[in-house]
Amino acid sequence: MRQKPGTRKEPAEKVVKDIRRRTRKHHSAEEKIRIVLEGLRGEDSIAELCRREGIATSLYYSWSKEFLEAGKKRLAGDTARQATSPEVKELRHEAAALKEAVADLTLENRLLKKKHARGWGVRGMRYPATEKLEIIRQVEHSHLPAKQTLGLLGIPRTTFYRWYDRYLSLGAAGLEDRPSRPSRVWNRIPDKVRDEIVELALDEPELSPRELAVRFTDTKRYFVSEASVYRLLKAQDLITSPAFVVIKAADEFHEKTTRPNQLWQTDFTYFKVVGWGWFYLSTILDDFSRYVIAWRLCTTMKTSDVTATLEDALIASGCDRATVAHRPRLLSDNGSSYISGELADWMASRNMDHVRGAPCHPQTQGKIERWHQTLKNRVLLENYYLPGALEAAIGDFIDHYNHHRYHESLGNLTPADVYLGRAEAILRQRKEIKARTIEKRRLLHRQTAA
Known part of the structure; x- marks a missing residue:
């Protein structure tokens, strides 16, 4: 039987490989370095060098690669050692x-x-x-x-x-920002007192916040400020604008009075009664206290009306009986009844002086002019059909003005308090009430906080 061609070659190749393995030369490290260096010099080609040394070309390149890698590692090691120096x-x-x-x-x-x-x-x-x-x-x-x-x-x-x-x-x-105000105010008005203030405001709607604060302090013996009353009433929508126009005098009287009955102001103002015509109110007002000493509702503005009102004022003030060094002076405008010789004679007989303001300058008599405005703002809110009804309305308001209406320019006192000499005692009492009230509020705040 005929054999394939490759079957005979396998044993022959194997024999050749064995012969080469047995006859292969083993090179030392020095010889490998010598061969690689000769190849790097380039005097002979790599193929000729490999034939002369009896090695394969691939083996030379393997030795060369290992040689270069070893040198690289060596150089890296030297650099690392040098990098640890102190410098x-x-x-x-x-x-x-x-x-x-x-x-x-x-x-x-x-x-x-x-x-x-x-x-x-x-x-x-x-x-x-x-x-x-x-x-x-x-x-x-x-x-x-x-x-x-x-x-x-x-x-x-x-x-x-x-x-x-x-x-x-x-x-x-x-x-987040927190409000700077404290969570609880020590001086806060208690709710019970707030209710009483609102109740007083509803009972007396004609009083302003200032008058309500003073009235509450005097009657309840508990201090509240005007600002507190105003805020409370505004929160309750109980603040209304006035039903009249307030006019303030431009100037003031230069020679200020220092006591009651030192200077009296007088003037006429007019009212109309439906079906009766015009009536004229003659008033004597104390300059220091704003107290209405005497008044008359007249049908004319003659000198006799002025002297009759002055007689009533002397009797009401007691100046007709008391012996004084200086009787009250009279301040008026330049009306015909005030510049008459009859009035001058009458005042000379009573040992009284008479002072008249400058023409066309009603601010000199500003206090009585302001009194007339306040009176008309209240009285003329209604129409009057009988003189007696008008006279009664004027009398009621004068009593209220003298004894119940707190005057801001008098330190929230009534004209009667100042005229009758009760001012200092009332102011001292209010000061004590305020101190006690503040102490009570502080104590209440401490008890609540505890």
Whole structure:
């Protein structure tokens, strides 16, 4: 049987390989280095060198690669050993310090830009919750000390740590602005007293907040200020605008009086009674106390009407019976009844002086002019059809004006209090009431807080 061609070649190749393996020369490390160096010199080609040394070309390139890798590793090892020298360590330390300085300057520059862009660090500035949180984040992520970072931002440390404590305990909601007013005011008026003030205002709607405050203090022996009464009534929608126009005098009387019955002011004003015509009110007003001493509703404005009113004033004040060094002086305008010789004779017989204001200058008699305006603002709110009805309305208002209406220019006293000499005692009593009330409110606040 005929065999395939390849079957005979396998044993032959195997024999050749065995012969080559047995006859292969083993090169030492020095010989390998010599052969590789000769190839690197380039005097002969690599193929010729390999034939002369009896090695394969692939084996030469394998030795060359190993030689170069070993040299590279050797060089790397020398570099690592040299890098551990003191000089290199010092350079590394300097490089690290420079990097840290650059980082510090970069951070400081960024913080300063943030400060100027946002306006941080201004004295008395109020920060919203978002900016407070951003400042906290800046301090937390800064590698600088907190004191130095806050100094760059211009934020006081006490302020920052107050924010930070609220942030740690309440979160971002704790950074919201809280009202500066206390949760409870120690001087707050009790609810019972508030109800009594409102009740008094409803019972006497004609009283202003100022008059209500004084009336409540005098009657209830409990102090409340005008401002408190005004706020309370405004909250209850009980404040109304006046139904009349208030006119203030431009000037004041230069020679101020110092006691009652030193100077009396007098003047006429007119009222109309439906179906009867005009009536004229003659009034004697004490300049110091604004007290209406005497008044008459007349049908004319003659001198006899003036003298009759003056007689009533002398009797009411007791100046007709008392022996005094100086009787009251009379201040009036230049009306015909006041410049007459008849009035001059009558006053000379009573040992009284008469002073008249400058023509076309009613501000000299400003107090009685203001009294007439106050009277008409109240009395003329209704129409009158009988003289008696008008006279009764005037009498009721004069009694209210003298004894019940608190006059602001008199320190919230009535004209009767000043005219009859009760002013100092009333003011002293109000001062004591105020002190007791404040002490009572403070004690109530302490009991509630406890």
